[in-house]
Each structure stands twice: as C-alpha cells, then as structure tokens.
C-alpha cells in the first residue's frame with residue numbers, strides 16, 4: 001500500500017515538478033514590478049528546476065542590481081578560484097542616497113552613551129549556503145532578492161525604508177559551483193527519488209568546503225581564508241544587528257532555527273541575545289505554520305564557538321541566527337517526511353529569510369537598543385581595566401607574531417608596538433617581535449573571547465571545538481598582565497618584517513630555523529639546486545648564538561657563483577621574510593664548527609599526500625593549503641584509486657592524512673618505505689598503519705562502563721567522552737630534529753582524537769610528551785585527561801632503510817594553528833636526521 005502511494009506521489013510530483021511557478025515561492029497578495037527581471041528570465045530556468053551555478057547566480061544578481069534602484073552591488077574580493085565575493089545592499093532608494101551617513105550614525109550608536117533609535121534603520125546581514133552542498137539557501141537568495149527588488153507592496157516599501165539589508169547570496173562560491181555541477185550532471189529527465197542514486201551521493205571531497213577543502217563556517221574568528229576576509233570586513237564596517245546563516249541538514253529532518261541548546265551558549269554571550277533570538281524565532285514559527293512546514297528549535301546545535309557564522313555576531317553586539325533545512329541534496333528525494341523536493345527546501349529558506357526581515361522591522365527599537373547597550377556595558381567593563389593590556393610575541397619569530405596581529409587588525413582591535421624590550425614572567429618580549437593590546441577599547445569582549453583560557457563548562461557537549469585560545473594556537477609567548485605603560489606607538493600600518501642578507505660572503509650564510517617562513521626559504525634554496533646543511537647542535541659565531549636546526553648555505557662549490565648566491569638569497573630573504581647572516585670563517589667560538597659532521601646535508605623534499613576515498617578531506621586540505629599557499633612547496637595529491645599506478649620513486653615522503661585510505665596498494669607502499677621512503681601518518685591513519693603492520697605501537701585502551709546512566713541520557717554520556725577540540729601542554733626535547741625551530745621547552749597542541757600512545761622506555765625516543773596534567777584550555781572528561789597524561793603525540797620507527805612517522809594530533813588545524821605547523825615541516829626536511 002505504501003509503495004502504491006509512493007508511486008502515485010512520484011507520478012503526481014513529476015507532473016507537478018515541471019510546473020513549479022514563481023508564485024509557488026513568493027508570498028501571496030503581492031504585485032511585482034514588470035521591469036525587474038525574474039530569476040527565470042536571466043538564468044534560463046525556474047528556480048529549483050536545476051541547481052544554480054555560481055556563474056549564473058552572479059549574472060542574475062548583476063542584472064537585478066542594474067535594473068533596481070533598491071539594490072547596489074559590489075565585489076569585495078575573490079575566492080581561491082577567482083570567483084567574485086558579492087555583496088548586495090538592499091534598501092529604499094532614499095536610504096541608498098544617504099547610505100554612508102546611515103552607516104556612520106549606526107556605528108556612532110555603538111560608541112556613544114546616548115542614542116536615538118528613532119529614524120535609524122536596522123541593519124540585517126543575510127548570508128546563504130556557506131556549505132556549498134547545502135544549496136537551497138543560495139537558490140532562495142535569488143527569490144528573496146527578486147522579491148525585495150520587485151514587490152510593489154506597501155509592506156515591502158516600509159521594510160526597506162527601515163532596514164538596510166547586507167545581502168550575501170553565496171558565502172562559498174567555489175563550493176556552490178562544485179556542488180551544482182554534481183547535482184545537475186547526475187539529474188535524470190525522469191527525476192529519480194531513490195536515495196541510492198548517484199545524484200544524492202557526491203564523490204570525494206564534495207561541495208561542502210571551499211577550494212582547499214576548508215569548512216568556511218569555522219573561520220569567522222580566525223579569518224584565514226579569502227571568503228571570510230571579505231565578509232568580516234563588511235561585518236565590522238556595518239556592525240549588523242542581525243546576521244543569518246542559511247544551512248541544510250539531513251534529508252529526514254525538518255527545519256531548525258535558533259536558539260540552539262540553551263546550556264551550550266558561550267558564557268560571554270549576553271542572556272538578552274538569546275532572549276531576542278527566541279523572540280525572533282516566533283516570527284519564523286508563525287511563517288512556517290502558515291505554509292504548513294514542520295520545524296523545531298532549542299533541541300540541537302549550539303552557540304559556543306565564535307568561529308561560526310551564527311555565533312560570531314553574538315560577541316559583537318549582534319544576533320547570529322542559524323537556519324538548517326532538511327536537504328533534498330539533488331532535485332527530489334524520498335525522506336521520512338515524504339518526497340522532499342528541492343523547490344520545497346528553497347521555499348522554506350525564502351520563508352525564513354522574509355520572516356527574519358519581518359522580525360527585524362517589528363523589533364527594531366529593542367534590537368537597536370540591545371546593540372547600543374552591549375557596547376555601553378562593554379565600555380564600562382573596559383574602563384574598569386583601563387591600565388591593563390595583553391602582550392604577545394616571539395622574540396625569534398616575527399612572522400607568527402605578525403599573523404596573530406593580522407587577525408586583530410581584521411577585527412578592528414587596536415594594538416601597539418612595544419616601547420622597549422620587556423621581560424615579563426620569565427619571557428623576553430622584543431620590540432618589533434611583540435605587540436601590546438590595551439583592554440580598554442571598543443572590542444574588549446572580542447579580545448577576551450580570543451585570548452581567554454577556559455577549563456570549566458556548564459555542559460560537557462560541544463557541537464565543535466571547546467577552545468581556540470589564539471596565542472596558544474600561534475605558539476606565542478603572552479601575558480594578560482602587561483600594562484599600557486609598556487605600549488609604544490599604535491600600529492596603523494601592519495607589515496610583515498622585511499628579510500635581509502647581512503652582507504655578501506665568500507664563505508657561508510646562516511639562517512636560523514625559528515621564523516615561521518624558514519621552511520619556505522629552505523625549500524626555495526634546495527629547489528634552486530643549492531647545497532644546504534642543518535646544524536644538529538648549537539654554536540656561537542661572530543658573537544651570536546645559533547640554536548639547534550640552523551641552516552648553513554656554503555658559498556663555494558655550488559652551481560651558482562658567490563655573487564649569484566648573494567643576489568639569490570637577497571631575493572629569497574625578501575620573499576620569505578627571513579634573515580641570512582653572512583660569515584667569513586668556519587671557526588666558531590663555541591659549539592660545532594661549520595665543517596663539523598654535525599652539519600648534515602639536506603635533500604630536497606619530494607612530498608606526496610594520499611587523498612580520496614577513506615581520507616578526511618579537511619585534514620588533507622589543510623596540508624595542501626599549508627604547502628601551496630604558505631610555503632610555495634609542491635605537494636602531489638595522489639588519489640588512493642591511482643596509488644597502484646603511481647611511480648612512488650619520485651617521492652621521499654608520503655603523507656597519509658587522518659582516515660583509512662581505501663587502497664589495496666599496501667605492498668607497494670611498504671616496499672617503497674623499505675627502500676628509504678618516509679610515511680607520515682596523522683591521527684586515525686595510525687590505526688590503518690598499525691593494522692597493516694607498518695608500525696608497531698602500544699596504545700592505551702580505556703574501558704568505560706556506564707553506571708546510573710539512563711536510556712535517555714545515553715547520548716550525552718557518550719558525547720561527554722568526545723574531545724571536540726581542546727588545547728594541551730607538551731614538553732619537548734629541543735635537541736631532537738622534530739623540534740628544531742622551537743625556542744621554548746613547552747608547546748601547546750590542539751587535540752580532537754582519543755588515541756593515546758604509550759611513551760618509549762628510552763626517554764630520547766619521546767621528544768614530545770604530554771605533561772602529567774596537560775589541559776591548557778577546553779573541555780575533556782576526567783577519564784580522558786587521566787589517559788592523556790604523559791602519553792606521546794609523536795612516534796617514529798625505522799622500517800629497513802625508510803621510516804614511519806606518526807602524529808596523534810592535527811598539527812595543521814584549520815589554517816590558524818600556526819604554532820605546530822613546523823612539526824610537519826621538520827618531519828619533511830629533517831627526515832634523515834632522526
């Protein structure tokens with residue numbers, strides 16, 4: 001019977017499908033200006049009939065802006081694939097004429113103790129489909145923009161007179177384009193609803209992420225990627241009152257709008273934020289009741305990590321709202337709620353976009369006042385700490401320091417140079433290598449959210465990471481006990497330090513390994529065919545102390561003349577922001593001489609990485625981005641399905657990101673290792689390497705028995721044992737090549753796995769070891785913390801002439817964990833030395 005009904009429904013649907021009309025989507029009783037182009041008239045099909053590509057979306061938005069005096073359009077930047085990052089500003093023609101003064105008044109209200117909410121428009125930022133394979137948002141964006149441009153209804157006119165809409169139709173153009181290609185190329189003429197059809201099952205890595213496979217909805221706080229950089233600039237320029245983020249979730253779900261689970265709201269977010277979110281939710285509920293769509297609220301998702309689009313606004317006096325629509329993934333799919341059509345999911349997104357605007361208009365005074373008070377209260381908090389400041393830096397690494405300062409700059413946070421070198425709590429802060437951040441400034445709450453360490457929590461479940469303390473992520477020295485008395489000039493024009501060569505040498509050049517970009521410089525040197533060596537021990541020459549891992553480039557017996565080497569290194573210094581010291585003698589005053597056999601010849605790294613089925617694309621993308629964007633190094637991405645056919649002799653290192661590579665080329669890989677190759681396995685790849693006998697490892701197993709945990713509580717009990725992402729302290733042996741370039745004996749490591757490796761009996765085989773009480777920031781259960789204590793996150797073992805190296809933790813997390821990027825580079829460059 002069910003099947004008969006289904007067949008009937010499908011037949012009915014398939015007839016109805018080709019007749020989806022514009023009126024299906026748009027609110028009733030509205031007339032439309034005929035001079036404004038409909039989406040169909042530009043993209044060539046009705047919305048929802050095909051998945052819109054970003055190219056067509058762009059074209060429509062440009063046409064719409066061209067024809068409507070309610071819309072202006074700008075390109076704020078480009079994605080990695082050079083797609084424009086669009087912003088439409090939608091408001092009344094009159095407001096358009098005064099836009100800059102409206103913006104100024106809006107910002108002023110966050111900076112003064114008096115405000116006039118009368119006559120000031122509310123500012124709403126609407127963003128769509130940050131996950132490219134959650135496309136109903138971006139497809140609905142065309143309809144929402146059309147409706148706002150073309151409706152002749154008085155209500156819409158009133159709305160636009162009182163609202164400035166910052167409209168971001170595609171938060172992830174590269175991902176949207178990739179997914180549209182997938183869904184469209186697999187669409188059948190007779191729409192297939194079978195969830196097993198290829199249409200609903202993307203190939204690796206899917207369209208969720210951006211070009212380098214990053215989840216764009218984790219980058220709002222660290223702002224490392226071009227898409228985030230453009231939108232964060234708009235955010236701070238306007239400080240919108242509401243920001244909405246339209247997503248999709250599982251096909252069998254309904255529709256979700258925030259608030260999320262109340263106990264999982266970040267404690268720095270004001271209570272009033274959640275109350276207003278709830279009140280706005282009433283408008284969504286009413287609108288969904290009207291069209292008969294199911295929905296829910298408060299039972300899932302959270303507002304904890306400020307790197308997410310719906311949470312970031314909450315620490316900036318704004319109200320972030322997450323929408324999640326059940327995904328049809330393709331054009332129509334069977335679900336627990338009957339046939340789920342793409343047009344239906346688009347209509348729900350449109351409905352939520354319009355109910356947001358209705359709420360904004362009706363709650364305008366309350367929401368404007370909320371933002372005003374948020375900043376007034378923040379000012380009071382800040383002035384109570386008016387002499388206090390945070391200091392951060394690394395006396396040996398100006399680049400890492402620069403990149404944290406760059407984040408502050410992107411978030412309109414003010415900071416200063418040091419007046420002079422400073423010693424604080426046993427650390428030296430050098431002028432030019434450190435910055436001072438006064439607590440008494442507008443974005444003081446955001447500063448707290450970036451720098452705080454937190455180890456106590458109301459809830460033990462997290463949708464994402466529970467810690468992101470930025471100076472720990474960057475591996476920088478820092479203190480919250482500095483004073484503004486230490487501050488020199490405010491930094492207006494932040495620049496990466498210039499690298500230089502001290503002078504021309506006919507003997508040798510030395511480059512210390514501490515700077516973040518030292519690997520980029522070394523790679524350039526080795527690629528040029530120059531010989532370079534690494535010092536295994538410390539030494540002193542010309543009155544300067546050189547640490548472990550200093551790189552020496554001899555001036556003689558090279559394929560370039562000393563003159564050519566000098567000018568080549570000058571260019572390298574400039575491009576990689578590192579210094580080269582010229583030396584005229586090999587005789588040191590302390591430690592090894594330059595001709596010592598403790599200087600080891602380096603070979604050019606030739607690195608491949610396994611990608612594809614079984615591999616976690618995020619981890620792989622982070623490494624691809626690191627090599628390609630940061631270090632200008634080649635990294636060959638070998639799909640596991642091609643591994644058997646690949647000539648592995650071209651590589652000396654193969655990286656296996658977290659996962660379990662779906663390959664039968666185990667024998668081939670093993671003989672490559674035995675012949676001298678190095679495998680670097682990350683996180684869950686460790687289990688694969690163990691299973692296939694690449695490496696023998698002792699892991700700690702935890703047995704857990706639930707006591708007094710009810711059936712209803714079982715999920716929370718299990719979830720509390722997950723390490724969603726927290727920061728831990730490890731001690732390092734700086735004489736081991738894996739740790740070259742680190743100046744402290746302690747490093748902070750990001751962890752989101754529960755793999756615990758037992759330390760070796762021989763202490764020198766444990767160059768990185770978690771301390772006895774390693775928690776620095778974030779949530780971990782007591783039993784996990786006990787298990788983690790004194791284990792090791794790094795191991796390396798020989799296999800005949802080659803070796804297998806493993807990391808239990810992600811040292812390249814989301815492009816902002818600068819602090820541990822060097823561990824991977826050390827494993828790549830110095831593989832022969834450990």
Ligand SMILES: [Zn+2]
Pocket residue numbers: 131134247248
């Ligand atoms: Zn999503």
